[in-house]
Amino acid sequence: MGSTANILRKLVPVLISFAVLAACIVILRADIPLNARLRNVVFDTYQQIDPRTPFEGSPVLIVDIDDVSLQKIGQWPWPRDYLAAITGYLQDIGAAAIVYDVFFAEPDGSSPSTVFGRLPEDARSLLDGITLPNNDLTFASTIARGRVVLGMSINDGSLDDGRPPPDLHYGITTSEPSAMRYLPAAPGLTRNIGPLEESAAGLGMITISPDVDGVIRKVPIMYRVGDQGYASLALEALRVAQGENTYSFKTVGGSGEQGFGENTGIVKMKVGQFIIPTDHKGAMRIHFAHAGAEEVVPIWKIVTGDVDPAVLQGRIVLIGTSAIGLRDLRFNTLGEEVPGVFMHAQMIDQILTESYLVRPDWAEGAEFILTIVVSFLLIVVVMRFGAVWSAILGGVLVLAGAGGALWAFLEMRLLFDPLLPSVAALAVFMVCSSARYWQTEREQKFIRGAFKTFVSPNLVDSLALHPEALKLGGTRKECTFIFTDLAGFTSFVEKSDPEVAVPLLNDYIDNMVRIGLKHGGYLDKIVGDATVFHFNAFLPPLDQPDHRQRAYDCAMEMYTWSDAYSKQKQAEGIPLNETRIGINSGMVTMGNFGGAVMDYTAHGDAINTAARLESAGKFLGVHVSLAGATLEGVSNFVGRPCGTLVLKGQTSGTPVFEPMTPDRLNGPAVQKYLEAYELMKAEDPKAEEAMEEVLLLDPDDGLAKMHLRRLRDGQNGIRIVMTSK
CATH class of the missing domain: 3.30.70.1230 (Nucleotide cyclase, GGDEF domain)
Structure with missing residues (x-):
């Protein structure tokens, strides 16, 4: 009976540790904001270590409505017959797709027909029988010539203008009948005016929503409004440029797709020749290149003809703005603030280079197994060899896990999170070693x-x-x-x-x-x-x-x-x-x-x-x-x-002295130390050299070593501020 009780006492730290491990697993697998924030920190760090290399010779070109263009041409919005001329020029020159990252949600207020409608009735009577130009119809006519994509965005439904859903130029095929339900849903759309919308070859969602910390990491490549799926602006640009009319996406369990972890959801989407891996909600994680890697042409150079037509031929041209008064700035994972049109350009460039960031569906399962294995090993080592060896083993395993995860990112662009398993293992180690220490104290x-x-x-x-x-x-x-x-x-x-x-x-x-x-x-x-x-x-x-x-x-x-x-x-x-x-x-x-x-x-x-x-x-x-x-x-x-030692929590210093024997005090090393101390007290730059001479005379002088470290760290004088108790 006594032997059984003794065994049970020895098992107490193990049982407590496994209970903590179980609690950690439940917490880490829970869908809570803290887990997502910590995981984002890890994945952002990967990108900061190795951002995407820009696609040399990329077919993506940004035509920027920048501040200089506004100074040269006039304030925004510009008359739409003006935009019609720019669009027509790009069509004639052979652009593969012309993509507007701007809205045309209201009629052109500068159109002659619109201005005429605002005139007094007696003034309008003078022009009876005269048909005035309508800039919107002019722009729509140019758009109808083809290869133009206009932007839309989601809203809360309060801006619904009563129009029927837009007539899209594509179909959607899925690997399971109800797959559309996985897409992020929105109540309503913010749309362009009818003539422009009906003339466009493509309609793409320009909505890019940041995470709670304001950073853009993922962009849904399709939204669902009602029963209809609406592709992102980048996806529509690629579809129109390829002359395709179909999107297809596959789900876990559909068409032979297998998963470990999430058992439902989207895994990839196809447009033309491009297959895009996504998360289970159909969002693509952006692998950012540093801002400034994109090829940009100010729009005023298009207007004045200062751009070689060869630069525009066969390119996917995104028209957006970086002007201070117009731009919608977003933060990327590299800590850079960039306009939204640059985000769309990076998405297209990433798809073209197939530089995808993929978190495998089995990643959480692998991290789960890693957590259990590391924690189990730590428990065994703590109980058998004590906390020191367990800490060494834990450090080695954590570093190995972090190194392996980084290697998977650098070599295969796979995203694994070693942080949360490490936190769980640390919690288990601390509890187990504390329980073991408590047990040892009792013994x-x-x-x-x-x-x-x-x-x-x-x-x-x-x-x-x-x-x-x-x-x-x-x-x-x-x-x-x-x-x-x-x-x-x-x-x-x-x-x-x-x-x-x-x-x-x-x-x-x-x-x-x-x-x-x-x-x-x-x-x-x-x-x-x-x-x-x-x-x-x-x-x-x-x-x-x-x-x-x-x-x-x-x-x-x-x-x-x-x-x-x-x-x-x-x-x-x-x-x-x-x-x-x-x-x-x-x-x-x-x-x-x-x-x-x-x-x-x-x-x-x-x-x-x-x-x-x-x-x-x-x-x-x-x-x-x-x-x-x-x-x-x-x-x-x-x-x-x-x-003079300033202890933690105190503001005044305590002068501290080291007693020693007269022989040591009168020795050359301590005498040299006293000289160095006076130099240090006077904040003389020569103090560091003098303290080095002390250690040449007595390499084991711990006090001199401490002062030399301080001096090399730029801490002058004799005031020593302690940061810990």
Whole structure:
């Protein structure tokens, strides 16, 4: 029975981890905005790494109604007989298709017939019997000559003018009768005026809707309004240029198409010789080239004849605008803001080069399997080898997944998302390692429990004389604090047999406590291998006016003993690291903060600073970090300044010093350091070179290494701002 209970206890981290994995899978496979945003970040990054290479000699040409054209020709809209002349010229010159990325939703207000209708009745009577030109009919007549595509857009249905649906010049074939239902639906259309619409060889949707972050990533190549499908402007341009009259698209399960993941929806669409892969809603993901790759001709050059006709022959000509007052700017995945007509041009160019971005229907299934495999491996390694090896394995697997996904994009233009599986694996790792750590702590409870039983005899004496100290609250006192920590010992305990760790830690703690009590310190607590001592912790007559000196002498003896002890154990083959010590003085509130559960301790910034100085020793590269507030009461200090440390959450700096032996202080390396420190303090550019000379004399000088890194990072002076606790 006991064996079964022990096995169940060991399985607790595994069971918790699998529960977290299951929750992550449910969340990651859910259709929620956060998942889509994270996936978009990954796919956008791919494109930024390797944008599409422009099609050299592309048949796509943009005729731009730019600001210069408006200055030369006049403000928009231009008379439609003018546009008729431009369109007729492009037809005569042999353009493969003429595509307008502009609306003609209202009659031409400058048409003579329209102007005539606005004249007073007596003025109109003077022109009775005279037939005036109608610019719209002139434009429609030119459009009817062929190869012209006009734009439409979707609306919410409120702009419906009551006309019957437009007469399209194409049919749609599908691999299943109800396939149209997959297309994005819209209530209504914004259309061109009747004569123009009826004359056009093609009608294409110019609607390009961004994602919630304002970036264009996909464009539906067909919309559904009612029972009719309306092709995008780019698709209609290709159809008209090829002289085709049919679109066809296939769905998962139709015509032998198979899928893994989404079991319904569109997978590809065909127009003429081009087969376009889509998502299940019939949207094509745009693979952007950098803006400026398109071939552009200002429309004024067409009007003035400044363009070689050979440039226009056989081209798909898109007429749109980049003028500041007219353009509809959109952001692409490369972070560039471009006019809508350039988006349509990139879509056509992408189809012509068949440079498609495809997220396979089985991609989510592959990512699902990857998540399970990586998470399972991490759980096994955490339970068998611990968190460190698991973290290494997890890092390798995550990097391999990210590298593989990037390779699939670069080589095959396939889109896989390694981020969300990595997030799931990280969550599983953190939960599993935390649960395992908690379990390990419980198993070694007898070690930690023994440490908590230490009680300072000083406290007994103080409370016997001053029982009022047991009251909640306390008194304000100036104290000095020592925090010690044995670097890397938690990891050592987890990897070692208790028979080795317990005697070693007992011996270490016994001696650290012995030294602390010898100098009159109050042992506040022992946490694992760390000790906390207070000086001047008690009320008179047990107060200690010389608490700074006592604490300094205590810390020096602690460091001397612990350094010798570590070297002794290392010689015995036991990897015992160095001890770090932090010392600070200041005003705190001392007293019993535990009520019935007696906890005589201090609260205040001074004790917190002492703790953080001990932690900062690792960053500074020193073993003992002595605050300037303590140094004020020390008569036998030998050492050097480290700098002014601004701890996280604080605005004022704490001067910090490193104690050392006189021999080391007088050695050439430390003397050179003192020179370099003065240069650094003066923000002299020569400080970096001087600090380099220190390391030539003593390559193991951790403090000099830290300062050299700062100087090379452009951090001048002696003020060191800590960004973490």
